[in-house]
Amino acid sequence: MKTLNLMILLGFPLAITAQNPIIHNQFAADPTARVFNDKVYVYPSHDIIPPKPEPGQNGVRQDWFCMADYHVFSSENLTDWTDHGVILSQEDVQWGNPAGYSMWAPDCVEKNGKYYFYFPDGQKIGRGFGIGVATADSPVGPFTAEPEPIKGVSGIDPCVLLDNDGQAYIYWSGMGIRGAKLKDNMKEVDGELQAMQMPQRPGGNAPQGQTPPAFMVAGQQMEGLPDGFKEGPFVFRRGDWYYLTFPWVRGDTSNGANPTETLAYAMSKNPLGPWDFKGIIMAEHSNRCWTNHHSILEYKGQWYIFYHHNDYSPRDDKRRSPHIDKIAFNADGTIIEVKPTLRGVGVTPANSRIEIDRFSTKSDDVSILFNDTLNTFRGWHATLPSKTSWVRYNDVDFSSVNANGYLTVCVKANANTTLKVRERDAKGKVIAQVPINVVSQMGNFRRDMSGRWLTLTAPLLYLPKGISDICITGEGDSISVDWLQIKKRPEYFSSISSPTASPDEQGFIRRWMILEPIDNPEANSNLLFSFTYMQDNLANPAKLPKPLPNMPRDGQKVKHDKQSLTWHATESNTYNVRLFRFADLLQKATYRVCFWAVTTIECEEDIPNVRLAAGSNGASMWWVEPAEGKTAENDKPVLMLESDRRMVADDGMSNRLTLKKGRNIVRCAVVNGPGLSDFCVRFVDEKGKPVTKYTIKN
Numbered sequence: 148m149k150t151l152n153l154m155i156l157l158g159f160p161l162a163i164t165a166q167n168p169i170i171h172n173q174f175a176a177d178p179t180a181r182v183f184n185d186k187v188y189v190y191p192s193h194d195i196i197p198p199k200p201e202p203g204q205n206g207v208r209q210d211w212f213c214m215a216d217y218h219v220f221s222s223e224n225l226t227d228w229t230d231h232g233v234i235l236s237q238e239d240v241q242w243g244n245p246a247g248y249s250m251w252a253p254d255c256v257e258k259n260g261k262y263y264f265y266f267p268d269g270q271k272i273g274r275g276f277g278i279g280v281a282t283a284d285s286p287v288g289p290f291t292a293e294p295e296p297i298k299g300v301s302g303i304d305p306c307v308l309l310d311n312d313g314q315a316y317i318y319w320s321g322m323g324i325r326g327a328k329l330k331d332n333m334k335e336v337d338g339e340l341q342a343m344q345m346p347q348r349p350g351g352n353a354p355q356g357q358t359p360p361a362f363m364v365a366g367q368q369m370e371g372l373p374d375g376f377k378e379g380p381f382v383f384r385r386g387d388w389y390y391l392t393f394p395w396v397r398g399d400t401s402n403g404a405n406p407t408e409t410l411a412y413a414m415s416k417n418p419l420g421p422w423d424f425k426g427i428i429m430a431e432h433s434n435r436c437w438t439n440h441h442s443i444l445e446y447k448g449q450w451y452i453f454y455h456h457n458d459y460s461p462r463d464d465k466r467r468s469p470h471i472d473k474i475a476f477n478a479d480g481t482i483i484e485v486k487p488t489l490r491g492v493g494v495t496p497a498n499s500r501i502e503i504d505r506f507s508t509k510s511d512d513v514s515i516l517f518n519d520t521l522n523t524f525r526g527w528h529a530t531l532p533s534k535t536s537w538v539r540y541n542d543v544d545f546s547s548v549n550a551n552g553y554l555t556v557c558v559k560a561n562a563n564t565t566l567k568v569r570e571r572d573a574k575g576k577v578i579a580q581v582p583i584n585v586v587s588q589m590g591n592f593r594r595d596m597s598g599r600w601l602t603l604t605a606p607l608l609y610l611p612k613g614i615s616d617i618c619i620t621g622e623g624d625s626i627s628v629d630w631l632q633i634k635k636r637p638e639y640f641s642s643i644s645s646p647t648a649s650p651d652e653q654g655f656i657r658r659w660m661i662l663e664p665i666d667n668p669e670a671n672s673n674l675l676f677s678f679t680y681m682q683d684n685l686a687n688p689a690k691l692p693k694p695l696p697n698m699p700r701d702g703q704k705v706k707h708d709k710q711s712l713t714w715h716a717t718e719s720n721t722y723n724v725r726l727f728r729f730a731d732l733l734q735k736a737t738y739r740v741c742f743w744a745v746t747t748i749e750c751e752e753d754i755p756n757v758r759l760a761a762g763s764n765g766a767s768m769w770w771v772e773p774a775e776g777k778t779a780e781n782d783k784p785v786l787m788l789e790s791d792r793r794m795v796a797d798d799g800m801s802n803r804l805t806l807k808k809g810r811n812i813v814r815c816a817v818v819n820g821p822g823l824s825d826f827c828v829r830f831v832d833e834k835g836k837p838v839t840k841y842t843i844k845n
């Protein structure tokens with residue numbers, strides 16, 4: 148967490164990939180979303196855990212909203228969100244209480260290149276909330292607050308509508324919902340203020356027998372709204388309809404019940420009403436989170452609703468997190484009720500972590516639980532208890548993955564089950580399947596910090612095209628899934644496109660003919676490959692077929708014992724030639740095998756006093772010989788790297804040798820027991836500098 152704060156302080160935007168909730172690095176509520184320069188910016192309020200009171204002091208309420216500053220977040224795809232850090236703090240507001248923790252729901256609009264940020268704050272002098280405005284030249288601030296709050300606008304939850312004719316209106320919640328025209332300067336309301344009597348509350352806000360004080364208020368009450376508690380107005384225009392949308396408590400409170408907020412709306416042909424109440428946009432949260440607060444916008448032809456829920460804080464509904472879902476309209480302009488989802492919106496690239504617990508739909512028996520109840524920001528997992536359980540996740544983009552890709556999945560399971568990832572639904576084509584049993588847990592896993600989750604991989608069996616939905620099914624005992632990811636395999640080799648090649652800048656030879664792996668069943672351990680073993684086996688033509696006297700051709704087949712093996716012309720994309728990956732790509736045995744690799748290098752003249760410098764994982768043997776004029780002498784290996792070793796460049800060097808004018812053949816045999824075999828080789832001169840003046844011809 149410390150690193151994270153430091154990054155924000157230093158001004159590094161923090162990328163957050165998201166389903167619902169969309170912000171994972173902090174609590175955030177009341178998300179007002181706006182489009183500026185083709186990007187969506189979300190201005191939420193920033194819930195924090197209330198600081199503990201100093202001994203002997205009352206401090207801030209521990210069970211109430213607590214907000215000391217604002218961040219802004221942006222996204223172009225509604226999936227990847229960047230936190231731009233703090234844009235305004237309570238200490239920066241001259242008229243506000245610097246320790247009030249009352250920076251509630253804000254809004255931001257742009258006019259003539261200036262950004263106007265409207266925010267409520269507890270007043271330094273007197274009681275209650277004022278609403279201030281801060282300005283900036285960029286949507287991500289820094290914002291500078293005006294020295295005074297806006298006159299006549301006392302309350303919370305400001306929202307500003309910039310109408311098509313350029314006229315701005317401000318709406319806020321203060322003894323009902325009020326609205327007023329803003330002056331052209333965007334910092335003052337237009338029109339006279341009226342004296343208004345503070346309503347007497349039970350228990351009283353004025354001394355016994357006295358009338359509560361009057362105060363000056365701007366604008367007008369929004370008419371036509373239903374009875375019941377209302378706050379958080381958000382007004383937008385679509386066509387010639389104005390929509391006044393607001394959190395609303397529709398339930399009966401008279402019997403001491405405590406019904407929670409819905410999101411509701413009214414429509415009008417006039418920005419200040421009167422309004423025609425239409426009903427609900429979103430029902431009460433099913434877990435009794437008391438507040439909801441929202442904004443609605445159109446982005447790239449689709450309408451979205453941003454709202455909040457207390458996902459990361461299930462026992463304290465004053466610490467909330469923003470969500471997004473799609474919203475749609477009927478032909479008459481009324482709003483179709485939104486059913487909140489965990490999947491949210493946006494397309495998830497297959498090669499990013501897909502949090503399957505943020506599902507689109509699921510079978511009823513699937514449960515979603517926190518990974519860590521003490522640190523809820525570690526997210527959730529889905530548990531599929533039976534063979535018929537399934538979880539579906541919509542809109543995964545497979546275009547970034549190749550058919551050689553593989554599935555990585557973080558699971559927790561009883562022994563002997565299989566997780567299947569299918570396309571579309573529980574009967575769809577299998578994209579990949581991961582058997583989970585004692586053997587795979589021993590041979591193919593990495594434990595996470597808790598020591599109970601396994602990260603398993605499996606090859607792709609089928610690659611859906613473009614954007615498709617996925618569905619996971621458990622095919623045995625209960626299985627829990629945290630996330631899955633479909634990864635592109637790195638391209639270790641390229642096909643050969645030119646008749647000749649050069650060594651790379653550091654002199655490493657990347658172009659080779661490689662023979663498919665020869666079975667070497669006794670090679671259980673790399674320790675076996677002693678000097679004597681190597682001589683008896685790799686240097687023994689009776690045991691290992693040598694690729695001489697002629698250079699093999701691409702596609703040429705050879706027989707060894709019962710194996711029919713093929714030579715492949717390859718160009719390594721890295722300085723080290725990854726034999727293990729070569730075998731894996733061909734879907735041949737990768738362990739307990741032996742590889743032959745051969746290449747031809749052509750020199751314009753003799754290059755004397757060079758050494759062959761090689762490294763390999765595991766043991767290897769090296770030969771260099773002129774293609775013509777082969778002698779018994781040069782048939783001997785020039786270098787042997789024996790036993791269990793990692794690949795290190797220039798790990799071993801041959802004696803001095805001469806690369807002959809004309810063609811020279813360089814070949815090696817590399818054995819792989821249980822490791823990840825590869826090799827690198829180059830020629831170096833007397834000073835250890837790479838020799839590069841030759842051509843590779845295969």
Ligand code: FUB
Pocket residue numbers: 176177192212251252303304378379394438439440
């Ligand atoms: O976030 C503090 C307050 O809770 C907001 O201002 C209200 O709209 C409610 O969401």
